[in-house]
Amino acid sequence: xxxxxxxxxxxxxxxxxxxxxxxxxxxxxxxxxxxxxxxxxxxxxxxxxxxxxxxxxxxxxxxxxxxxxxxxxxxxxxxxxxxxxxxxxxxxxxxxxxxxxxxxxxxxxxxxxx
Amino acid sequence: xxxxxxxxxxxxxxxxxxxxxxxxxxxxxxxxxxxxxxxxxxxxxxxxxxxxxxxxxxxxxxxxxxxxxxxxxxxxxxxxxxxxxxxxxxxxxxxxxxxxxxxxxxxxx
Numbered sequence: 001x002x003x004x005x006x007x008x009x010x011x012x013x014x015x016x017x018x019x020x021x022x023x024x025x026x027x028x029x030x031x032x033x034x035x036x037x038x039x040x041x042x043x044x045x046x047x048x049x050x051x052x053x054x055x056x057x058x059x060x061x062x063x064x065x066x067x068x069x070x071x072x073x074x075x076x077x078x079x080x081x082x083x084x085x086x087x088x089x090x091x092x093x094x095x096x097x098x099x100x101x102x103x104x105x106x107x108x109x110x111x112x113x114x
Numbered sequence: 115x116x117x118x119x120x121x122x123x124x125x126x127x128x129x130x131x132x133x134x135x136x137x138x139x140x141x142x143x144x145x146x147x148x149x150x151x152x153x154x155x156x157x158x159x160x161x162x163x164x165x166x167x168x169x170x171x172x173x174x175x176x177x178x179x180x181x182x183x184x185x186x187x188x189x190x191x192x193x194x195x196x197x198x199x200x201x202x203x204x205x206x207x208x209x210x211x212x213x214x215x216x217x218x219x220x221x222x223x
Binding site: 004031033035042043044045048056058090092094097098099100101102103104105106107108 | 146148150156157158159160163165200204205209210211212213214215216
């Protein structure tokens with residue numbers, strides 16, 4: 001077990017709604033990453049936080065936002081949801097933000113937008 | 115911009131046969147390369163990384179900078195190797211992972 005936890009496991013909601021996905025990193029890891037896995041886009045990097053600060057941004061929509069709290073857990077907020085937002089959202093963590101660090105992934109949250 | 119290409123979406127082999135999953139990358143600097151595996155309905159797990167040069171579950175991968183490739187190989191495939199395999203790249207200075215499209219490996223009995 002990698003130690004990264006994500007809640008909830010599944011989320012079903014309607015278009016236009018807002019949801020929050022939660023991630024707790026492995027003990028001691030300061031860096032958190034969010035990825036989106038969809039059938040048409042594959043696995044895509046969304047955003048990275050390191051010790052509470054935004055570190056890097058990828059293909060994250062303006063409707064999406066994230067933050068990392070003092071206890072190092074992170075939340076990904078998705079608003080004005082569209083059908084195309086349905087995907088598996090993974091969180092990963094690593095000790096530092098260096099590219100040489102291995103990223104450890106959580107089990108993912110499966111979001112279904114109806 | 116960096117890019118990772120896995121040319122085979124699906125790969126099917128018989129148990130005991132050699133298997134090679136291809137990965138090519140484009141990146142102007144010195145990349146860090148990884149192979150992640152995702153077994154059915156499970157999380158992504160690191161299989162191996164080029165920097166450690168170790169063999170995990172019989173799999174090896176060699177970084178070929180001239181051909182910009184990082185192919186994953188196993189001499190004798192097992193049924194439990196059936197899974198989705200992702201090749202990924204990160205910059206040395208940063209750490210976002212750029213993933214390939216993935217290859218679904220099926221090992222038939």
